[in-house]
Amino acid sequence: MDEQRLVQLLEQILTPDTNIVKNATTTLRRDFYSKPESLPTLIRILKTHHNPQVRQMAAVETRNLIPQFWGVRNNAPSKIPAEMKPQLRDSLLQSTIAEPNSLVKHSSARAISAIAKIDLSVGEWLELPGYLLEAAMSPKAEDREVGVYILYTLLETLEDAVADRWRDFLQLFSRTIVDQESMAVRLNTLLALGKMAESLNSEDHPEGVSAFRDVLPSMVNVLRELVASGDEEKANPSFEVFQTLLIGDPALISTHFRDLVQFFSEMASSKEIDDDFRAKAISFLMSCLRYKKMKMQGLRVGEELTLRALGIVTEFKEIEDSDDMTPSRSALGLLDYLSASLPPSQVVVPLLNALPGYVSHQDPDYRKAAVLALGMCVEGAPDFIATQIGHIFPVVLTLLADPESRVRQAALHTIAQLADDLAEDMGKEHARLIPALIAMLDSSDGLDIWKAACNAIDAVLVGIEQSDVTSYLPQIMPRLFRMFSQEDLKLKAAAVGGIGSTAMAAKGDFTVYFVETMNALSPYISVKDSEEELDLRGVVVDAMAAIAESVGMQAFTPYVEPLMQSTEDALNLGHPRLRETSFMFFATMAKVYGENFVTFLPNVTQALFSSLEQTETDIEADIEGLFAGNITSVGAEGTQRASLGSDINAEIADIEVEDDEDDEALWDDFTAVSAVALEKEVAAEVIGDVLSHCKEGYLQYLEKTVELLAEKAQHPYEGVRKASISTLWRAYATLWQVMENQGMAKWQPGLPLKVQPSPELQKLGTVVITCTIVNWKNETDRQVPSSP
Numbered sequence: 036m037d038e039q040r041l042v043q044l045l046e047q048i049l050t051p052d053t054n055i056v057k058n059a060t061t062t063l064r065r066d067f068y069s070k071p072e073s074l075p076t077l078i079r080i081l082k083t084h085h086n087p088q089v090r091q092m093a094a095v096e097t098r099n100l101i102p103q104f105w106g107v108r109n110n111a112p113s114k115i116p117a118e119m120k121p122q123l124r125d126s127l128l129q130s131t132i133a134e135p136n137s138l139v140k141h142s143s144a145r146a147i148s149a150i151a152k153i154d155l156s157v158g159e160w161l162e163l164p165g166y167l168l169e170a171a172m173s174p175k176a177e178d179r180e181v182g183v184y185i186l187y188t189l190l191e192t193l194e195d196a197v198a199d200r201w202r203d204f205l206q207l208f209s210r211t212i213v214d215q216e217s218m219a220v221r222l223n224t225l226l227a228l229g230k231m232a233e234s235l236n237s238e239d240h241p242e243g244v245s246a247f248r249d250v251l252p253s254m255v256n257v258l259r260e261l262v263a264s265g266d267e268e269k270a271n272p273s274f275e276v277f278q279t280l281l282i283g284d285p286a287l288i289s290t291h292f293r294d295l296v297q298f299f300s301e302m303a304s305s306k307e308i309d310d311d312f313r314a315k316a317i318s319f320l321m322s323c324l325r326y327k328k329m330k331m332q333g334l335r336v337g338e339e340l341t342l343r344a345l346g347i348v349t350e351f352k353e354i355e356d357s358d359d360m361t362p363s364r365s366a367l368g369l370l371d372y373l374s375a376s377l378p379p380s381q382v383v384v385p386l387l388n389a390l391p392g393y394v395s396h397q398d399p400d401y402r403k404a405a406v407l408a409l410g411m412c413v414e415g416a417p418d419f420i421a422t423q424i425g426h427i428f429p430v431v432l433t434l435l436a437d438p439e440s441r442v443r444q445a446a447l448h449t450i451a452q453l454a455d456d457l458a459e460d461m462g463k464e465h466a467r468l469i470p471a472l473i474a475m476l477d478s479s480d481g482l483d484i485w486k487a488a489c490n491a492i493d494a495v496l497v498g499i500e501q502s503d504v505t506s507y508l509p510q511i512m513p514r515l516f517r518m519f520s521q522e523d524l525k526l527k528a529a530a531v532g533g534i535g536s537t538a539m540a541a542k543g544d545f546t547v548y549f550v551e552t553m554n555a556l557s558p559y560i561s562v563k564d565s566e567e568e569l570d571l572r573g574v575v576v577d578a579m580a581a582i583a584e585s586v587g588m589q590a591f592t593p594y595v596e597p598l599m600q601s602t603e604d605a606l607n608l609g610h611p612r613l614r615e616t617s618f619m620f621f622a623t624m625a626k627v628y629g630e631n632f633v634t635f636l637p638n639v640t641q642a643l644f645s646s647l648e649q650t651e652t653d654i655e656a657d658i659e660g661l662f663a664g665n666i667t668s669v670g671a672e673g674t675q676r677a678s679l680g681s682d683i684n685a686e687i688a689d690i691e692v693e694d695d696e697d698d699e700a701l702w703d704d705f706t707a708v709s710a711v712a713l714e715k716e717v718a719a720e721v722i723g724d725v726l727s728h729c730k731e732g733y734l735q736y737l738e739k740t741v742e743l744l745a746e747k748a749q750h751p752y753e754g755v756r757k758a759s760i761s762t763l764w765r766a767y768a769t770l771w772q773v774m775e776n777q778g779m780a781k782w783q784p785g786l787p788l789k790v791q792p793s794p795e796l797q798k799l800g801t802v803v804i805t806c807t808i809v810n811w812k813n814e815t816d817r818q819v820p821s822s823p
Contacts, residue, residue, distance in 0.1 A: 036072045042080060045092050068096070071104040071114035078123055081146075082130035087139050094142035097127075098149050106153035124150060124160060132170065132181050137219075140181055148188035164189070164200060171207055176217040183211055183220055187227035190234075201243040204231060205250070212253040218260065222269050225257045229276030237286040244286050251291050255298055262302065262312045274315045281319075281326045293334055296323060300336075303362065304343050306350075310362050317344075317365040324376040337373055337381025344369045345389060348404035367411045374415030383416050387423065394430055399439035406434045406442070410449030417456040424460045427453075435471050440480050447475065447487035454494035462498025469495070469507055476514040482523050489518055489529035496533075496540040504540040511537055512548050519555065524567040528574040531556065535578030538585045545585045552582065553594055560601040563608055573616040576602060580623035588627050595624065599635055606642050611710050615717045618643065622724035632725070633732035639725065640736045646718040647743045651711050716754035719747060723762035731773045741766060741802055748806040756810060763803045770799055 044067070047059035067073045074097065081093040104114045115123070127150070131143040147163075154160035167189070170182030186204065208228055214220040228250065237244045258277065261270040277295070280288050288295060302308055302316040320340060323331055331337070347366035373382045386408055393405035409427060413420045420427065431453070434446040450468070454461040461468065472495065475488035492511065496504055515537065518530035534552060538545040559575045562568040579598060583591040602617035621639045625632045632639075722740060726733040733740075744766075747759040774793050775781055783789040792800065 036067070036070065036076050038076050038079065041067055041073070041076055042084065042089065045080070045089050046086070048092065049088055068100060074100050074104050074115060075119065075123055078127050078130075081139075081143060082126055087136040090134070090136070090139045091142055094139055094146055098142065098146040101146065101149040101153070105150055106157075120154075120159075124154075124163075128163075128166070131185070132178060134181075141184060144181060144185045145188050147185055148192050151189055152192045164203075168203055168207055171211060176214075176220060179211060179214065180217055180219045180223060183208075183223040183227060187223055187230060190227055190230040201231065201235060201240055201246075205243060205246045209246070209250050209253075212250055212257065218269070221257045222261070222273065225254050225273055225276055228254060229279050232280055232283045232287055235287065236284040244284060247287050248290050251288065252294075255291075255295070259298075262308060265309055267309070267311060270312060271315075274312075274319065277319055278322055281322050285327075285330075292327070292330060293336070296320065296331070296334070296336055296340075300340055300343055303366070304347060313347075313362040314360045314365040317347075317362065317369050321369055321372045324372045328376050332377055332381070335381060337377040338385040341370065341373055341382050341385050342389060344373070345386065345393070345404060345408050348408055349398070349400045351400070351404060351407060367407060370408055370411040371415050374412040376415070379416050379419040383412055383419055383423075386412060387426070390430060394434065399437070399442050402434060402437060402439070403442045403445040406431060406445045406449045410452035413453050413456045420453075421457050421460050424453075424457065428461075428464055432467060432471065435475075440484060443475070443480070444483055444487050447472075447484070447491045450491045451487075451494040454491070454498060458494075458498030460498070461495055462500070465495070465499045465503055465507075469499075469511075473507075473510050473514060476518065482521075482526055485518055485521075486526050486529040489515065489526070489533040493529070493532040493536045496536045499540060501540065501542050501544065504537065505544040508537070508541060508544065508548070516551075516555065524571050527559075528571045531559075531571070531574045531578045535574075535581040538578070539581040542585050543587075545582065546590065549582065549586050549590060553579070557594070557597070560598060561604075566610075569608065569610045569613055572601075572605065573610070573613045576605075576613075576616050576620050580620050583623060583627050588629075588631065591627065595628075599624070599638075603638055603642065611714065614646070614714060618646070618714075618717050618721040622721040625725040625728040629728050630730060630732050632729050636725075636729065636732065636736065640722075640739075643718045643722050643725075644739060644743060647715055647747060649711050649715070651709055712750070712752040712755055715747065715750070716752070716758045719744060719755060719758035719762050723758075723765040726762075727765050727769050730769055731776070733769070734773065737766065737770070737799075741799065745802055745806050748810060760803075760807055760810060763806060767796070767799055767803050770796060 041063075044059045044063050047055050048063075050056065067076075077093045077097045077100070081090050081097060084090050084093065105120075106113055124147075127143065127147055131140060131147060134140040134143055151160060151163055155163070164186070167182045167186050170178045171186065173179055173182065190204075204227070208224050208231075211220050211224040212228065214224070228247070232247065235243045235247060254276070258270065258273045261273055277299075299316040299319045303313050303320065305313070344366040348363050348370075350361075351363035351367070352361075370382075370386075390405050390409070393401045396402055409431065431446055431449055434442055435450070437443050437446065450461070450472075469492075472488050472492050475484055475491075478484060492515075512534075515530045515533045519527050519534070521527065521530075534556075538548075538552070556575050556579060559571055560579070562572050576598070579594070583595075598620070602620045605613040605617050621635075621643070624635070722744070726737070726740065741763065744759040744763050747755050748763065750756050750759070771782075771792070774796060779793055780790045
């Protein structure tokens with residue numbers, strides 16, 4: 036193989052010219068990486084080339100090619116001669132130990148690990164772990180660093196095989212975790228111990244678990260050092276180690292769990308520490324509540340964490356949405372977790388006890404923190420908060436009149452949160468609340484206050500009786516129209532949200548504002564020149580859907596055609612929120628128009644089916660041939676025949692995934708909750724709304740619907756499974772209603788059956804019941820099997 040040409044191509048990839056990089060990459064894949072001799076050539080370049088960037092690329096490509104050429108794959112023999120392997124192993128090992136560049140060293144170490152993964156599994160290179168143990172005990176810090184790092188990569192890829200030597204490793208790591216000369220050695224040891232924790236368990240390795248507990252304080256010291264030094268690159272993976280410990284064998288950290296909680300809570304509160312580290316410390320505490328809920332409750336640390344979080348919230352500067360995860364924003368999230376995970380006596384009660392001091396504090400940031408904290412706790416403990424609303428509401432109302440605008444803005448946000456979870460309780464206070472919100476719209480505070488006031492009105496009106504809402508219409512609607520006339524698109528969106536909620540709450544009484552509102556909003560159903568315009572377009576469509584429910588089919592009919600066209604066009608604009616908004620609009624229109632919605636079904640069902648058919652990964656449920664038989668037409672003359680399989684039990688099966696340990700990323704993609712999966716959940720729910728309102732007119736689409744939903748009932752995301760099963764049962768109920776309308780006797784309780792379902796119902800029932808039972812057997816999310 037032309038080694039010089041290979042080096043030239045690697046160097047070309049380092050150039051900034053995209054075309055040169057593209058051509059070089061194509062040539063490498065076609066002329067070099069397809070041939071096994073490229074592997075030893077890359078290892079030689081890795082050892083000898085003077086440019087560390089070229090060595091880095093050689094190391095990465097070596098690791099990538101090892102699974103293809105080194106070992107037995109798909110029953111094909113290794114393409115590297117056996118007599119060459121010892122020399123290549125030794126060359127790679129020696130060059131890695133001698134490598135001065137840390138990035139190259141780490142990539143090279145992973146190449147060693149890739150070879151070891153193959154060799155150790157077939158009884159070769161058995162001397163490697165012992166050699167690495169020796170290197171990790173070398174007098175030279177550089178040798179110790181690379182020895183421990185390669186051990187870490189081995190633990191990462193060969194957990195079971197290497198974990199059998201836990202005694203040797205823990206004995207070594209107990210020394211290297213306190214290495215006095217090298218932070219790199221200590222960090223690599225911390226990573227290796229984190230990986231070991233994934234394999235150790237108290238049943239098979241009781242002594243190992245005990246030894247691990249002994250070394251845990253030293254692991255904490257390493258993280259403490261890294262945080263103190265501000266080294267983000269090294270500290271980030273160290274935080275991940277402690278997150279991993281929370282899902283390992285509980286005995287690994289049980290002795291030190293309280294100390295860990297205390298350590299991370301103190302880190303979160305310290306203003307001398309980098310904000311990113313503080314946010315990560317809070318993230319660890321939230322994980323404790325997620326994975327160790329009962330342990331946290333038993334330790335009774337809720338009050339301390341609540342007060343610490345409240346103190347951190349005083350640092351909160353911005354209320355508008357932001358992607359920056361600051362300590363104060365993270366602390367609000369922690370309060371949400373605390374209130375949802377621990378008893379009110381440990382969280383909400385201490386918070387309420389602390390409120391007077393914060394509310395009366397001369398620093399407005401303390402007053403703002405108090406009201407924001409209240410809002411974050413309501414979702415986690417709505418029932419308890421409801422019992423305290425008589426004490427909480429006056430506090431919020433007082434802060435709504437605070438002299439500082441940022442406090443008033445925070446109070447408006449909290450009012451919206453309270454109304455979202457306690458609509459009726461807040462609605463009872465409308466006589467004091469609505470005038471205060473209207474005053475906010477009349478204030479000169481500016482955009483932020485106006486937006487927050489619109490959002491508060493949007494949330495509050497849901498819990499107010501129609502007659503009361505109607506009495507407020509003359510005051511609310513002109514002000515919302517005025518907010519909508521402002522140039523700021525986010526303020527427009529907030530005002531439109533308020534208009535939609537007003538229409539929904541006022542019901543038929545909104546008719547007097549109907550034409551004016553539709554004329555004002557209609558120009559915005561086609562805007563698409565920016566992300567903010569697309570966001571506004573989605574809010575407008577949502578509001579129009581609410582208005583349609585209020586005024587009814589007859590009044591809304593002049594507007595439905597352009598709106599349906601707008602929502603169908605929005606499906607192709609690449610905006611996830613608009614796609615979901617369109618789906619939800621379809622559901623509302625089906626509800627408003629009932630069987631008259633049939634005219635729109637061809638385009639609507641095509642859009643919903645296309646959403647469900649989107650590919651998320653290469654791993655798909657294989658249920659081909661599930662639907663082979665036919666259900667006779669039960670609709671009007673001309674209705675297409677729907678086909679449903681009869682032998683369902685044998686054909687709906689668990690998803691089988693080919694075991695390919697080399698492709699962990701594929702499994703990660705398969706199990707992750709993607710935006711597409713969330714969209715499919717909405718699509719499945721909307722199909723249920725559409726078919727249950729269109730009834731007989733939907734029957735021509737029933738076959739395709741059941742086929743898709745039966746498949747999605749085995750989707751990896753529980754939201755899609757739940758929505759699919761629920762809609763399958765709605766389809767069954769709808770078909771039953773249609774059959775009764777066509778003369779089938781009504782169902783009567785008791786066994787044996789007094790009314791025999793039609794053959795169509797029996798076949799559909801078999802599919803629905805089988806999909807449900809399959810999920811009952813395997814389901815881990817309790818909401819899914821309860822969805823029928």
